[in-house]
Amino acid sequence: MKIVERHESPDRALTLLVSELDGDITIGFEGLPWHTHADLEAARTGRPRVLAVRELVDSILQDRQVIAVATINRQICAAWPTEALSPDPFQPADETLTFRRWSGAVASVARP
Numbered sequence: 001m002k003i004v005e006r007h008e009s010p011d012r013a014l015t016l017l018v019s020e021l022d023g024d025i026t027i028g029f030e031g032l033p034w035h036t037h038a039d040l041e042a043a044r045t046g047r048p049r050v051l052a053v054r055e056l057v058d059s060i061l062q063d064r065q066v067i068a069v070a071t072i073n074r075q076i077c078a079a080w081p082t083e084a085l086s087p088d089p090f091q092p093a094d095e096t097l098t099f100r101r102w103s104g105a106v107a108s109v110a111r112p
């Protein structure tokens with residue numbers, strides 16, 4: 001897999017990667033499970049693949065996109081872009097969900 005772009009958040013909590021393998025472009029946070037594909041973003045937005053990827057990456061990096069960050073014992077276990085600033089009804093009791101911006105600005109905190 002070839003890393004096309006690598007961006008580290010100002011607080012160094014998250015690293016956003018854009019990767020390519022055999023023409024499949026993925027966007028995700030390094031070491032965390034969530035990711036999406038250029039084809040899915042293109043279908044979701046109605047934009048060409050390259051433009052859809054650029055728009056998602058820019059919306060994250062320019063603080064327009066809220067990022068949900070799940071932590072257990074202060075360790076990040078998951079992160080994903082979200083529109084919903086509400087707790088997950090299936091959130092484990094020991095998990096804290098923080099809604100933040102790329103800059104590190106906190107939008108909201110949800111605890112079960």
